[in-house]
Structure formats: structure tokens, C-alpha cells
Amino acid sequence: MASGKTQHDMNEQTAIDMACARKRTTVNVENVGDFLHHGKDEWLARSKIVSILEKDALFDKSQREFMNRTQKYERGLAMTNRVYELQTFHKWNEQETKLAFSVIDDQLPIALHNVAFQPVFMLQADSTLLAKYAHLIATRAILGCYLQTELGHGTNVSRLETTATYIPETQEFEIHSPTFTSSKWWIGGLGKTATHGVVQAKLIWEGKDLGPHLFFVQLRSLDDHTVLPNITIGDIGPKAHGGFASTDNGFARFNHVRIPRENMLSRFGGVAEDGKYVKPLHAKLSYGGMLYIRANMVTGGGWLIAKAATVAIRYATVRRQGEIGSDGLEKQIISYPSVYYRLLPILSRAYMFIQLGRTLTNAFDTMASRLKEGDTSLLAEMHATTSGLKIYVSTNGVQDLETARRSMGGHGYSAFAGLGRLYADYLPSVTYEGDNFVLDQQVVRAALRSHKTLSESNPPSTSTLSPSSYYLRHLVNQPSIPSSFLAEDWRNPSTAILLLELRAAFLVQAHAQNVQQQLEDANVNQRLSKAVTEAFVAAQVGGMIQGLSAMSERDKVVLTKLFLLCLLTIVEGGLTDLLSLGLIRPATGSGMRQDPTLSLRVTIKELCEELLPEAIGLTDAFGFTDWELDSALGVHDGKVYEALWQRARTEPLNQTEVPAAYELGSCGFWNVNNEPVVALNPIEYAGGTRCGKYVSLNYQGKSARAKIVDLCPSCGLSGIDLSPAAFQALAPLATGTMNIDWNYV
Amino acid sequence: MASGKTQHDMNEQTAIDMACARKRTTVNVENVGDFLHHGKDEWLARSKIVSILEKDALFDKSQREFMNRTQKYERGLAMTNRVYELQTFHKWNEQETKLAFSVIDDQLPIALHNVAFQPVFMLQADSTLLAKYAHLIATRAILGCYLQTELGHGTNVSRLETTATYIPETQEFEIHSPTFTSSKWWIGGLGKTATHGVVQAKLIWEGKDLGPHLFFVQLRSLDDHTVLPNITIGDIGPKAHGGFASTDNGFARFNHVRIPRENMLSRFGGVAEDGKYVKPLHAKLSYGGMLYIRANMVTGGGWLIAKAATVAIRYATVRRQGEIGSDGLEKQIISYPSVYYRLLPILSRAYMFIQLGRTLTNAFDTMASRLKEGDTSLLAEMHATTSGLKIYVSTNGVQDLETARRSMGGHGYSAFAGLGRLYADYLPSVTYEGDNFVLDQQVVRAALRSHKTLSESNPPSTSTLSPSSYYLRHLVNQPSIPSSFLAEDWRNPSTAILLLELRAAFLVQAHAQNVQQQLEDANVNQRLSKAVTEAFVAAQVGGMIQGLSAMSERDKVVLTKLFLLCLLTIVEGGLTDLLSLGLIRPATGSGMRQDPTLSLRVTIKELCEELLPEAIGLTDAFGFTDWELDSALGVHDGKVYEALWQRARTEPLNQTEVPAAYELGSCGFWNVNNEPVVALNPIEYAGGTRCGKYVSLNYQGKSARAKIVDLCPSCGLSGIDLSPAAFQALAPLATGTMNIDWNYV
Ligand SMILES: Cc1cc2nc3c(=O)[nH]c(=O)nc-3n(C[C@H](O)[C@H](O)[C@H](O)COP(=O)(O)OP(=O)(O)OC[C@H]3O[C@@H](n4cnc5c(N)ncnc54)[C@H](O)[C@@H]3O)c2cc1C
């Protein structure tokens, strides 16, 4: 290569590559966007809100990475306030305000007020309490939190230790934390923000423990926000990876705190005016709130995965590295199988979860309106579906965020890449709203119940099967399974759906038997729960593909491939089961071992390659702005290197050329100015021969040790100059000159 | 349950549970500790150093979570200095100083000086340069970094853009960054610390591009640490999850910077005094450094996984949640299959990697001493082994850290749990020292080469096979494979080893053929690389089990089970391959589908249960102190709740009862004091009727908008009181009172 040649500019190439990729896309980005947003209106509403927020200095993200936790919390509060100001100003309706909160990528202290405190209160408070507080809650004169978890108990709500003892004499409850471990813990918004809370406490009534019930408890003064007497409240401290920094997850202890009887949330039961206890009629009714959160988690997870896909696919489109292509340039990394194989399935899952979320919230709305009429028939099914999907979306989402981040190599580890931050905040979703490993048990239990009902029905009838257990129908009418699968079989979505349904059905059947023979392995619930949920998801994806019929031919073809990719990667992840159940079989006979999974794997590769030219269009269709993504690697124009550079310039360490921590003494050591060090007078300095040795310092009974690092030209005979750290070890800095004793050690 | 009953104290139970678990252990913890540390001496040396560091206030970790990045960087510098002071003070030898650095769980700015800059310099500088600088480097009068990666290039070193053009007239090189993307980027220690660096730049000689070579370049003044002319240097900014916070990964641009000819690292070749270019003889020799780092990563990863296992197993031993056991208490969560199934394999991998690391560093030492004699015969094998194991330890390590964290439920997400921090710092290990997905290709290439050599040898001879490809011998002498595996088969380590070796052999064989037919799938390199490495690891674990013979019977039994568990979980992770290759086969015949993997799964469960009573002993044997773990959930005495509480108290947000950000105006809004708000004089306040409305403020040509939130009792007629944010929008805060125009909007 001749060196005189004009250097190819990799930086300029990024914008060219991005523009080319946009041109190459054949789908109609706008139509696909409408499809994702379920119509033009929602997309427009969203865009309008985004454009308001991103122009508002309060929602600026450029300093976020440099803030400490207190600043992040304060910013969270300020953003919360501003959303409500904007709501008033722009006359947003409830849905629009919700949308505004949903585009803010920080965990706000108000979150639990909105998704737990208020809904639970509105559903379960009786009319007296509603009349008194509903308005204050709606206008946020009262800020609430939901106090369930304790230091000692999360999953096992039945063993919560906080008590609410009924005092008939005064018609009061006494809320009390009898033990150290009964301290409420992890409560979002409790640490500094909330004035009130809904407290889970076990009701002690006439000396009997009646188990957990909910109570409305004031925590802080509405006058000056100080904590009320006999309550101890605080923030539980920072979270892993700096996640949830802007939320004040808190703790609380109650020392015999009295609340009036009417503060029990007793719409469905409680302690009546006459002091009698009325058992809540529909215990399940109180699940409503949790189901709502879980249903929303699917949509939320979908859009989060969409962000990860957008950032990583954009970066992989403009990053060139490695092999030289026909144009003499290195290849775009998205063209490497090991890169697109990681990223395109993520894209397909984003589409899948977004669609699934919509189905789910619709189903939830139906259930909720039936519930209002006292009809609980849809609850069990909703519970089964949302449990499985909550596990599924959070487990996949956390993993996809990291896979996408990792695909970007070194730059993906920069905070400016943006995916680390999303991961940090999303990570606990595998734990809250039901720890995934515990929820797995519930999914399996529901599956076993359906299986039992089915196998006990005589003649076998599939009519009892709800959508979440519909896969079990194959146990009654067993379909025929081909002995091997060719590429064209995999192109048909029904192959994947059938296999995934059969897998779930056979695993549940085998498990039902193994349980009886105590032949369970340690991982069985995780394996089964996944199989069962994936059977449901596969059938849903089948429905999504059918639902594409209204779209243009080209869009339909592409989206069908995308959903098919989603299905086939689920099959790939379930191969161990499919193979061990004999649903996919190795070729018998001798000779070279034929890999029976090869046709599937190669089809996945081919699908990816067919989708590659559409990848940028399919991510553009999500409609994220640069402000929303806040990622130097995911910028819309592709100029990732410039964006990285611009952001690096803002790093606080770069505001000084020589770090403040450095001080070079005559001795030639670098030393840090928070170390106890001294400079000696010229005589004692003795030409540097004492450099690095130590002196002991004594002043009014205190003593310290400090290193000799420098010459003090102005110090007189026996004079010595102390660094602030050395000084402070002996006296307050304000002291000024002091007469100290010192000698060499 | 009667409520009068004395409450069982869950907090006190923690210490009881931990003590019981210690008592239950049957292994000799001290002997197992010696085994892990390869003798008593090393353990003692380590303990001595730990006890020195943990008593030194500079290594205190209690404030770490609350520091901003600049403070973390400064702490990193201070710790670095202190280690060297302690070295002098305690007369540590090189090995002991290394040990001291290895127990510090922060990424220090000195790291790359020690592991890359100095070793590369010492290996490749010629005698002139060594004479001049080796001493300064050894005493850290010079602090170095290793500048290879650029904004535009990491993996593909051959396309680095930085140039070093030889100027024969002056016998100088001109180091230059010709493009934006040629900026050096990610360089550890470069941002603020390093004074010098080894720069990878392509040598331009007589107009020809001769590819990347190494140059020794001064970056900052040794007098005042300012950056030298024509060099731009800075820190690249924060990293994902707050990882690597104490290291100043930096960028650098060179604008025609001249360095003397002798500054080329030219021990093995370069531009000679007469201006002639001498091609470096052994290009591979320069890999040495990288192999050394990779070999060390195995040991380092092992100890890191050990920390995760210790913390999570301790917490799971004292955390009780859920089902009620025979003692009336909830069960210890470690007794749940879904918990121990996650944690015990991690423990087994810690033991495996620690042992493997030792083997590897021994092999490295042998290779290094042969290299010194010019013998490069061991290089290729060392390269193959370390590539595969680097991938394996980092991928597993990152995952194990997260699995362990997640197993602890909500409290695992607290920063005080400690595992988040370890994860954040370890995460980039999958990317640096060779991106794992790129390295996979090298592992596969090496495997295909070995396979080719073997299949071309006639008669087929296994004598060419090195340890890393020894599994291929089975292609020549194919062993018989049982048609099904019973529990007792799995108890024999050789079953797992054989299966894993066969898997690798058959996959490589099939791949060699598929490559010719272009039947590759997109994930094949990842799948193969894993199979090949696991075959090697399995054989090594077999050796470890044999090596236990010197231990006491009881310890031997337990450690054998632990290593067996490691093997079987590897087999479990490879089931898809084993099934599709027909090495494990579903029962043929009709009726209920028998799961051919069940015996394996149940054996894993049983092994876990047999190991459970030993879990605390096996983690104690790592010998970590509480200071080392810095985890409230991993405290030695088991008092996790008290530890969490103590740490929560230190959260800065808890230092004020009412957050500083809150200010309650008379209007009754909560508002945040960094918002522009105003208080009105009593007349304009008009009894609160203007609350929430806005005023526009104008002063000397500037204007701002602010919300009315409060009454200003002391304000005179038309007077208005501005919040600092509102004030600052118009004039510097120092301005004091000013006459502004304002009116309602
Ligand atoms: C970011 C965040 C926000 C939160 N916000 C709130 C809030 O606002 N209000 C509130 O009340 N709570 C809140 N929580 C608490 C949350 O609800 C609990 O963390 C969650 O329910 C899990 O419970 P745990 O932490 O006690 O885990 P544990 O139950 O202690 O789980 C620990 C481990 O034991 C296992 N395990 C537990 N029980 C069983 C069992 N029966 N069988 C098998 N395995 C078992 C789990 O799988 C897990 O691996 C929050 C938590 C987080 C992380």
C-alpha cells in the first residue's frame, strides 16, 4: 500500500454507511411504525410528547453520567414535578401523562405512587377513606409508597412480621415493627419522598394473627415533611451498577404507631365499626394490581429491547472492522454471522414483546371490567399468563440488553453507549413483582393443574383448556411428527409452533409422572416453565403472523420473516428438550454423524441474511429520537465517533490538564494530596537524602505519621510544612500555624 | 398461631445458622485451603498482606460506593502509592507486591503499567533504551501505558491508522494521528496518569507502509505533568455500570510528534542506525505479553468466581424464606433445588479455574524460559490453550457473578451486596485481550488445523496431537459408547470426559466437512470453540481428580464430588450437541417418552445434595476476609441483616431528615430547589390564588420564566423573591439584590 494515498476517512464513512442502509431498506418504515404503535395516533401522540420533553432543559441527559446519587435523586424529583407542570400547561390527559412518564428513562421516585400506591388504594379503600384521601392522592398533595417487603421477608408475604394490632377501646390499629428484621425495606419512594404509604401488616385481632392486611399510614408531616413520631425512615443506599439511583428505595420501622380504624383498606373486608372482623371475600381481587404491573412489564420490556436493538444494530452498521470487502474497506461488523446472529433475534423479540404486550393489556382490560362486575372467571388465566410472561420478558430482556452491549466491543462498555444504564435499571425486574425462580413454580403448578383436569376428564376433552394451556390438546389428539425437518419445513411457522407445543405437552406429562415417582431434578421448574411459556408465546406469534394480512405485501413478507426468526430461535433454544423427547431425531444409520439440527441452524442464518438489508428500517420504525436513546453509538445519523468524542470532552476529569490529586514534590515522587505528607526546611531536606522517609508528628497529645516528599524553601530552622491531610490528623485546618514536635522514624 | 408467643428472632438466627453450617462441614477447611493456595506458604503470605492492607485507612472501603468518579480515581492513585510505600516499609519482594495488588478489588491506574507497558518494554526495547529507561520504569519515576486501540480500530490491529514515519535526515520518527478515528482510545492509565507510553503505529519507511510497530513515546512532562506539545490527551469518560471507575482509560492524538530513532522498540528488528529496516525475526515473540495476561486471567477469574460463590452461599445459608421446615422455621434458601442448583456449580467452577490457572501459569513459565533460548515450539500450543480458556473463564465468570447476585433476590441488588461491583469491573474481560467472539474463530481455526494434520497423516497417527487437541484421538480409535447412561455411569468422571471429548471430535470433524460444502451456520464458531475448550477442560479436571490422591480420604471424597459436579454441569450444558450427535440417545420404542437426560439431571441434583453440608466449609477454604469481600450479605459471622442496616445508615441521603432538594412553599406544592420558582409579596400572593401560575422575569436584556410557589412575607410592594435557579438565569448569584421587571404570563 502506498503511503502517499489519501487516507480513507472512517469517520465520514459512518454517515455514508447509515444513509446507504436507510436507502437499502425495502419496508415502508412509516407503516411498520404505525403497526408497532398500533396506529398513527399513538405514534403521533408519543412524538409530540417526546419533542416537548427533549427541548426542556430539565430533561437534559448530558450531565446525568457525572451526577452523584443525591443529584440523581434530586433530578428525579425535578423531572417528576415538571411532568405534572407540563401536564397542566399542555392539558395532557391521563394517557398522555402516562406516555410522558414512559419515555423518561430514569426510575422516578413517583413511580410506585402511580403503579402501586394509588391503584391499590383506589381498589381497596372503602368509601370513607376514598372520600377523605382520593383527591389528595390524585393531586399528589399526598405522595405514597407501597410497603410490603421487609428486611427479612420478600417472597413469603405470609410471614411478614410487621403487626397491626386492633385496639377496640380506641378503635385504632397499632402498627408495630416487633423485630429488627420486620423493618420495611426496598420500598420505592419511601426513603425521602413519600408522605404516606400502604403498609402490609399482619392483623392481630382479639389476640389472633389473621395474616397480612393492608393499612393506610401517614409517614411524614404534610407541613414540613419531617418524619412522624415513632417512625424511623431512611434510604437503603445505592444499588448494584448504580441502578435505580433516582429512586429512594427506603426502610421504615414503626414503634407502636396508632392509626384510626378507618385507615384499614377494607373495601372487601376488615374490622367493622362494631369491632367484628369480616374476612375479605375475594382474596384474589387484591391481585389485580400486581397483574396490571406484570402485564405492563411485557410492553415495557418490548420497548426496552427495541432500544437495545436500535443502538446495537446502528453501531454494527457503521462500525467497520476486520476482513476487507470488495470495496477495499473493512466489513461492517453487522455482516459477520457472529454479530447478526446475536442482534437480529433481539430485534425479532422486540417486535414480539411489543405485540404481545398489546394483547395482554387488552386482555387485562377485559378482565378488569369483568372484575368490576364481580366476575372473577378470567383471573386465574390472567394470573397464569402474566406470571409466565413476566419471567419471560424480564429474563430475555436483561440478557438481550447485555448481548447487544457486548456486541459493540470495547465502545459498548463506555457509559456513553447507553446500554449499560438501561441494563442497570432493568436488572431487578427479574426479582421484583415476584422473583422469577419462585414464579416458575407457579407456572408449573398451573400447568400440572390443567394437565390433571385434562387427564381426569373422561372421555378426554380439550374444552377445559384455556389459551395458556391449549398446547396440552396434543396429548389428546397426538399429531404426526415428521422424522426429519428440511429447510422448507422450517420456513413454515407451524412447524416451530407444533414442536414447541409438543415439547411443553410432553414435558408436563412426563413431569406429572416424575413427581409421583419423586424423580425430579433440581432445574425442572425452570425448564418446564420456559417450555410452557414458549408454547404459549409461539402460538401467539403464529397469530401475529396471521394478523399481518392487512399490511402491504412487502412489509408482510419482511415482518413474517422477522416473526419466523423469533420462532426459530426459540426452537433453537429448546433443542435439548426437542432432541431428548425424540421430536427431532439424529439420523440413524452409520457413517458420518449427521447433525439433525443443521437445517434449522442454516435456516436461521439464511433468514438473518434476508433480513439484514431491512435491519435499519426495522429499527427506525421504533421511532426513537437521539434524546430518547441517549447513546453515542446509536445516533440516528451514524456519526458514532464524533458523538463519542463530544461526550468524552465533558468528562469532569478533563476539566483540568493535571489532575488536582497530583502534586509533585522536589523529591520527584508523585503524591496524592489527600495523603499525609510533609516538606522539610532546606537544612533538614539535606539535598533530598531523606526523600521517602517518614516523620512522626506530635501536637497536643495527638500524633501522626507522614512521608517526606518535598522541600519547603521558606521554612525556618526545624520548620516543617504539612499537607492538609497531615495537618488535619493533628488539628482542625482552621488552626493556622502551630508548634508541633516532630522527628524522624 | 397465638400472637402472645415470643417472636422468633430471624436476625439472631442468622448467626446460629452460620455457626451450625460451619459445624456441619466435614472437610478439613485448613487442608482444603492449602490445596487451593498450593501450599501453606502462599496462603500465609496472602493473609499477612491482607491483614496489613485491611488495617490501613487508605484501603478502607466504607465510602467507596458514595464517591464520584474523580474521587474514585484519586483513591486509586492513593492506593497505588501506598502499596509501594508498604513495599518499602515491609520489604516485600516482587511476588508479595503482586499479591498486594491482586487483593485490591479496584482497577488501579497503575495496572497497565505493570501488566503491559513494563513487560512489553522490557521484552522488546533494545539495550540502549533499556539502559536509559528500565530503571525509571521500575521505580515508577516514569508511569506508562500501552497505546494500541484507536477510536476506529481494536480487533483489527493491522489497520491501525496512527503512523510513525521515519525521517532519515534527523534519524527521527514522526508519530502522527492522520485521522479523527486514529485517536488512541480506551488506553488504561493514559487519561491522567501516564507520563510515557508504548505506541502501536504503522511504520512508514521510505514511503512504504510496513505495518504496526511499537514506539516508546513521552506524553507528559516529568517536571509538572503537563501534556507535551502537539499531543492531546484526555479521559474517555465513565464506563458502563460504573465499572473501571478508578482507572483513567484515555485518548490521545499526535500532531507530528518527533521522537528519536532509538525510541523504536527494536530488540527483534526495526530501523537500524544506518537507516536500514530490519524485519523483526520472531513476530510471534511479541505475543508473549498477551499470553501472560491471558494465563493470569484464568487464575484471577477463578478467585473472582470464588468470591461470588462465598457471598451467595453464605447468604443463602442464613436467609430463610418460604416453606416451613420441621423446626417450624422457614427453610434456608440454599435448601431449595433452584437455589443450590445455581450456586454449587459456581463453587465447583471456582475450584476448577483456580487449579487450571496454576497449571497454566506453570506452563507459561516453561514456555517463557524456552522462549528466552529462542525455542518457540511451545508458543502455538500456549496460544491455542490460552485463547480458549480466556474466552471460557471470562464468559463463565461474568455469568456466574450475575447468577450468584440474582440468587440473593432483592438484597442481591443492593450495592452493599458487593457482587454488582465485581461484575461491573469484570464485564469488559469478555472484550479486552481479544474479543471473545473473535477469539472463538482462532480456537476453531487451530482445531481445524489439528484435524487436517491428523486426517492427512497416513497411517493416521495421534502422535502429532498436543494436549489442546488430544480429544481428536478418538477419531482414530473410536471408543464404544454405551447406548444409555445410568446414574452410576455418571458417577464415574471418565463418562463425562469421554462424552465431552467425543463431542468436540465429532463437531470438528463435521465442521471440516461442512466448511467445504458451505454448510456453515451463523453460530458455529461459538458452538465449536466451546466444545473444543470444554473437551480440554474436562480432561484437565480428570487430572485434578487424580491429583487429589495426596489428600485425606474425607477431603478427597468431597473434592472429587465437587469436580464431578463441574464435569456434569458441563455435560448438561452440552446436551444439545450430545443428543444431536447421537452420543446420548432417546429410548426408542413406544409409550411415554423417556427423557434420556434424566439420569444425568438427577445425578447432578444428588451430587448437590451431598455437597450441601460442605458448602460453607468449601467457601471458607478460600480464606476471604470480610474486608476482601466487602459484602453485607457475605459477612463471615452470617449477620447479614445487621450488616445491611449498618451500611444503609451511611447513605448520604440519610444525613438529613428532609432532603435538601425539598422546599415547601406556602402554595402547598413540593418543589425542588433547582427549579426556577418565585415567592410573591403578600399583596400579589393574593391568598394563594396565583399559586402554580407563572411569571416572566426580565433583567438587563435577559429573561426567564418561573413558577409561583410561595409567599414572601418580607417582600415589599411589587417585590418578588427568586429561587437560586431563577436568579441564575438572569445574573450571577453573587449579584445580590437587583431590580427586575416581572409580570404574570
Ligand atoms: C429495585 C427494587 C424495588 C422494589 N420495590 C419494592 C416496593 O416498592 N415495595 C415492596 O414492598 N417491595 C419492593 N421490592 C422488594 C421485592 O418485592 C422483593 O425483592 C421480591 O419480592 C423478592 O423477594 P426477596 O428479595 O425477599 O427475595 P427472597 O425471597 O429472599 O429470594 C432469595 C432467593 O431465594 C429463592 N426463594 C425464595 N423463596 C423460595 C421458595 N419458596 N422456593 C424456592 N426458592 C425460593 C429466590 O428464588 C431467590 O433466589 C423491590 C425490590 C427491588 C429489587
Ligand SMILES: Cc1cc2nc3c(=O)[nH]c(=O)nc-3n(C[C@H](O)[C@H](O)[C@H](O)COP(=O)(O)OP(=O)(O)OC[C@H]3O[C@@H](n4cnc5c(N)ncnc54)[C@H](O)[C@@H]3O)c2cc1C
Ligand atoms: C476496560 C477496557 C480497557 C482497555 N484497555 C486497553 C489498553 O490499555 N490499551 C489498548 O490498546 N486497548 C485497550 N482496550 C481496548 C480493547 O483492546 C478493545 O476494546 C478490544 O480489543 C476489542 O476491540 P474493539 O473494541 O475494537 O471491538 P471491535 O473489533 O470493534 O468489535 C465489535 C464487534 O465486532 C465483532 N468483530 C470484530 N471483528 C470481527 C471479525 N473479524 N469477525 C467477526 N466479528 C468481528 C466483535 O465480535 C464485536 O462483537 C480496552 C478496552 C476496555 C473495554
